[in-house]
Amino acid sequence: MNVDLSVYLVTDARLAAAAGHDLVELVEAAARNGVTAVQVREKDAPARAFLETVLRTAEALPSEVALLVNDRVDVFLAARDAGARVAGVHVGQSDLPVTAVRRLVGPDAVIGLSVSTPEQLRLAAASPARVGYVGIGAVHATATKKDAPEPLGLARFASLVAESGLPAVGIGGVTSADLPAMRSAGAAGAAIVSAICSAPDPASAARELRAAWSAAS
Amino acid sequence: MNVDLSVYLVTDARLAAAAGHDLVELVEAAARNGVTAVQVREKDAPARAFLETVLRTAEALPSEVALLVNDRVDVFLAARDAGARVAGVHVGQSDLPVTAVRRLVGPDAVIGLSVSTPEQLRLAAASPARVGYVGIGAVHATATKKDAPEPLGLARFASLVAESGLPAVGIGGVTSADLPAMRSAGAAGAAIVSAICSAPDPASAARELRAAWSAAS
Numbered sequence: 001m002n003v004d005l006s007v008y009l010v011t012d013a014r015l016a017a018a019a020g021h022d023l024v025e026l027v028e029a030a031a032r033n034g035v036t037a038v039q040v041r042e043k044d045a046p047a048r049a050f051l052e053t054v055l056r057t058a059e060a061l062p063s064e065v066a067l068l069v070n071d072r073v074d075v076f077l078a079a080r081d082a083g084a085r086v087a088g089v090h091v092g093q094s095d096l097p098v099t100a101v102r103r104l105v106g107p108d109a110v111i112g113l114s115v116s117t118p119e120q121l122r123l124a125a126a127s128p129a130r131v132g133y134v135g136i137g138a139v140h141a142t143a144t145k146k147d148a149p150e151p152l153g154l155a156r157f158a159s160l161v162a163e164s165g166l167p168a169v170g171i172g173g174v175t176s177a178d179l180p181a182m183r184s185a186g187a188a189g190a191a192i193v194s195a196i197c198s199a200p201d202p203a204s205a206a207r208e209l210r211a212a213w214s215a216a217s
Numbered sequence: 218m219n220v221d222l223s224v225y226l227v228t229d230a231r232l233a234a235a236a237g238h239d240l241v242e243l244v245e246a247a248a249r250n251g252v253t254a255v256q257v258r259e260k261d262a263p264a265r266a267f268l269e270t271v272l273r274t275a276e277a278l279p280s281e282v283a284l285l286v287n288d289r290v291d292v293f294l295a296a297r298d299a300g301a302r303v304a305g306v307h308v309g310q311s312d313l314p315v316t317a318v319r320r321l322v323g324p325d326a327v328i329g330l331s332v333s334t335p336e337q338l339r340l341a342a343a344s345p346a347r348v349g350y351v352g353i354g355a356v357h358a359t360a361t362k363k364d365a366p367e368p369l370g371l372a373r374f375a376s377l378v379a380e381s382g383l384p385a386v387g388i389g390g391v392t393s394a395d396l397p398a399m400r401s402a403g404a405a406g407a408a409i410v411s412a413i414c415s416a417p418d419p420a421s422a423a424r425e426l427r428a429a430w431s432a433a434s
Contacts, residue, residue, distance in 0.1 A: 046311035047288065071264065074290035078317040094263035100295040 001110055001132035003066040003087055004036040005169050005189035007209045010070075011040050013053075015197035023053065028060040029203040030196050034210025036189070039090050039112075041070035050075050058084035068112060071095045073104050080109075088112065088132065093120060098129035114171070116152070118163055125165040135191055136160050138172025139182075142193070154178065158185035176212035183216035218327055218349035220283040220304055221253040222386050222406035224426045227287070228257050230270075232414035240270065245277040246420040247413050251427025253406070256307050256329075258287035267292050275301035285329060288312045290321050297326075305329065305349065310337065315346035331388070333369070335380055342382040352408055353377050355389025356399075359411070371395065375402035393429035400433035 009030050016023045027038055040057055042050040054075060058067050066087040069076040073096060076089045088110030091101055101111055110132040115121050124131045141151045151172060152160065161168045162185070170182050171191035182190050192209060199205035226247050233240045244255055257274055259267040271292060275284050283304040286293040290313060293306045305327030308318055318328055327349040332338050341348045358368045368389060369377065378385045379402070387399050388408035399407050409426060416422035 046309075047313045048311050051313060051317070072289075072291060074294070074313060074321060077291070077321055078313055081317065081320050092263075094265050096264045096268060096291060096295055100268070100298065103298050104291060104294055 001167065003110055003132070004064075005133055005167060005191075006213050007035050007206065008037040008039065008169050008189045008191045009035045009196050009206075010171065010191050010193045011038065011042075012193050012197045013042060013045065015194055019198050019200065021197070021202060024056045024060050026197065026202045027057050030206040031061050031065045033203040033206040035065065035192075035196070035206045037066040037068065037087075039068040039070055039191070041090075043071075047072060047075055051078050054079045054086065055082060055084050058086060061085075066110070068110065073101055076105065076109070090114070090135065098124070098127050098131055102129035115160075118160065121160060121164050121166075131166055133167040133169060133188060134164060135171045136164070136168050136187075137170060137191075139170045139178065140173030142173040154181045154185075157182070157187075161185045161187050176209050179209065179212040180216035183213060189213075218384065220327055220349070221281075222350060222384060222408075223430050224252050224423065225254040225256065225386050225406045225408045226252045226413050226423075227388065227408050227410045228255070228259075229410050229414045230259060230262065232411055236415050236417065238414070238419060241273045241277050243414065243419045244274050247423040248278050248282045250420040250423040252282065252409075252413070252423045254283040254285065254304075256285040256287055256408070258307075260288075264289060264292055268295050271296045271303065272299060272301050275303060278302075283327070285327065290318055293322065293326070307331070307352065315341070315344050315348055319346035332377075335377065338377060338381050338383075348383055350384040350386060350405060351381060352388045353381070353385050353404075354387060354408070356387045356395065357390030359390040371398045371402075374399070374404075378402045378404050393426050396426065396429040397433035400430060406430075 013023050016026050040054050068088050068090045070090050079086045090112035092114040112133050113124050113131045114135045124134050138151045139157050157170050167188035169189040169191045174190045175195045196202050196205045230240050233243050257271050285305050285307050287307050296303045307329035309331040329350050330341050330348045331352045341351050355368045356374050384405035386406040386408045391407045392412045413419050413422045
């Protein structure tokens with residue numbers, strides 16, 4: 001999988017709106033200031049609006065920043081059919097099974113999967129669907145994802161990363177202060193929601209996260 | 218399009234649960250007692266549960282009863298990939314555009330589209346996506362669809378059916394009392410939600426609707 005997940009922005013339209021940001025402008029500013037991958041997540045928007053956001057985001061992103069679509073494989077496929085540069089999809093344990101997703105997206109798209117237990121991690125690594133990376137969380141408690149499991153904390157996160165045979169990103173209340181511990185635990189990256197979407201200055205927040213990741217090792 | 222839409226059940230899991238029914242048992246009972254087509258609509262369920270409901274429903278339905286999937290083209294595709302007998306998808310004006318849907322589902326699947334204005338009707342009939350039928354509504358006010366437009370009433374419904382170049386079903390608070398007027402207006406069928414999902418005896422409700430449709434002309 002040829003995607004740099006190190007500073008991985010996961011969008012939250014409500015948080016962005018509450019902070020006064022246009023979502024696509026926020027994503028573009030973050031991507032030009034250190035974000036390396038973007039997942040468009042729209043838990044409430046109808047499919048047409050979701051597709052339009054994906055298409056606008058794809059146009060706005062620098063070519064080296066990968067764009068993934070949360071949950072809706074049909075939105076990903078429609079965006080790809082429309083010529084948008086979309087790298088793949090990210091699904092959770094309640095979304096379509098990764099084997100079904102792989103049949104739908106074809107061999108080259110990236111599939112990311114959310115996991116929160118050693119068993120889910122084992123299934124992800126063993127799946128014939130070729131899961132490209134796992135999102136492990138929630139690292140911390142968070143209000144941005146209603147169905148998030150109990151927070152793991154950084155120590156438990158690190159032990160799951162160590163067990164993972166797949167590239168792993170941590171998600172859930174992650175701030176720049178967590179990045180040194182996450183990177184030294186072997187994570188491929190940190191998935192960021194509110195630390196960018198709710199930031200007064202998303203570009204500055206992205207720079208700070210990028211710097212924190214780069215300084216760690 | 219080779220689908221009998223005359224008594225077309227659109228599922229509502231909340232109404233069915235509130236009336237004490239297992240959704241798949243309800244659908245099967247209705248289909249064995251006069252329902253000719255079924256649309257599985259799950260506005261709240263995650264994709265995996267939606268797919269499971271579609272697969273279970275497909276197994277339970279008599280082969281002559283067409284099964285359509287609401288909104289989620291990916292769920293339809295995954296069900297078809299899994300070998301389920303699914304006829305097509307039904308989308309609304311906020312869902313994926315029908316041209317995108319046609320590219321995703323291929324040439325043979327049925328595409329149904331919800332419309333509520335003459336302009337939407339014209340666009341549906343003119344679309345290169347080959348819309349198979351339109352759902353025109355809301356015929357009456359209804360609490361089962363939060364985003365339903367202002368009710369049309371039977372007279373306005375009849376005038377839209379007359380303008381439609383496509384097979385049309387009426388939806389929105391439809392009961393057996395409406396079926397004579399709807400059929401004589403030229404409708405291809407009646408889409409039924411609460412008159413079956415909330416019925417104490419869905420099989421009996423289906424028989425009554427079937428009889429009302431058959432008696433009209």
